[in-house]
Amino acid sequence: MPISIRGIAKQVSAHAPAPKALFQFRILRDGEVTETTKRLLVYRSWSMIDQLCLVFEATGGDPSLPQFVDLQTVIDQGEWLVAGLDDAPPRRTRAAYLTFNASGTYTFNITSGEGGQSGEPAQVDARVRVERVPSSREVVLLERPADGEWRVAGYGPTPGGSGEIDLRVVGGDVYALAVDDYGVQFVADLAVQVGQRIRPTQYAGWVYEITEAGQLPSVEPAWWAAAGENPSQPLGTARAVARRYFQPIALGPGPVEVV
Structure with missing residues (x-):
């Protein structure tokens, strides 16, 4: 129905x-x-x-x-x-x-819209590597101006490991924070697609990337760690591989190009 x-x-x-x-x-x-x-x-x-x-x-x-x-x-x-x-x-x-x-x-x-786009337009060429391999991440750029009040200068993806991100800066130091995909918490019978990540309700360091679309099981399974060649395993009618979730990676301060 x-x-x-x-x-x-x-x-x-x-x-x-x-x-x-x-x-x-x-x-x-x-x-x-x-x-x-x-x-x-x-x-x-x-x-x-x-x-x-x-x-x-x-x-x-x-x-x-x-x-x-x-x-x-x-x-x-x-x-x-x-x-x-x-x-x-x-x-x-x-x-x-x-x-x-x-x-x-x-x-x-x-908001009134005032101040939301303050600062000079700028760009940064972001590159992310995890265990020396180029990786797609969401990158958030934080700026600490002279008055010490932190602000978000911009954010964007690094598809394939790199990307140009547009910013608005006010002359302060800029720091980059790269964030991994934490996935969606397990829900019984949820339909899932290839590439989607599922997180156990009791997180223990691993998330599970769907390799074959299907439906999650009705009862949360016994989750597994990556081992050997890390083959995919059944996850309801879908299949998935275990992926290590990496804590956010921070770098800075670094240069940006004002445009």
Whole structure:
């Protein structure tokens, strides 16, 4: 039978309910708690703005009422378009693409847009190697200006081990932080795709990369460590190999090119 949430539909088998994710939002205005009621509107993309998927409302610093969403739909979608609205004068609005991998209470900040793009445009040529092998990572660039107040200067991927990342800098020291893929926490019966990573509920240093698409088992398995040539093993109807999760790698300060 189909299960629908404001235009989101997913076909599930009759014998097992689809795994759900629970979402709540705290909504701030210009980084602060205000007593007005604010809303978040969730869409799949700008091209589907006529199809509203979810609505959250929050007042003050309290989170919105929780909403349960089909977890498989959330993961398959990847990025969601989230628009925040505050009608208290002067009215504020902000839209951003967000990615959700697990249940939780998230914070969304509706800002005036002032200062969000401060600084001079710059670029950095990021290269990441893990155990001397070029590796794809998300790289976050942090800047420490003369006033000592840390700021995010930019971020971006290193597909195949390298990539140019656009920044905004204000003349401070810039540090790079490379982050590994921590994966999605195990959920029974979840459909998984090749390349996706699954994390045990009790993390012990390994994540599991899907090599053959399928469905996770109904009961969490006995996880294994990589050994020998690290062959793939069954994971429900899918197959996966164990991968070491590497803690974030930091480097700096380093030079950036102002453009």
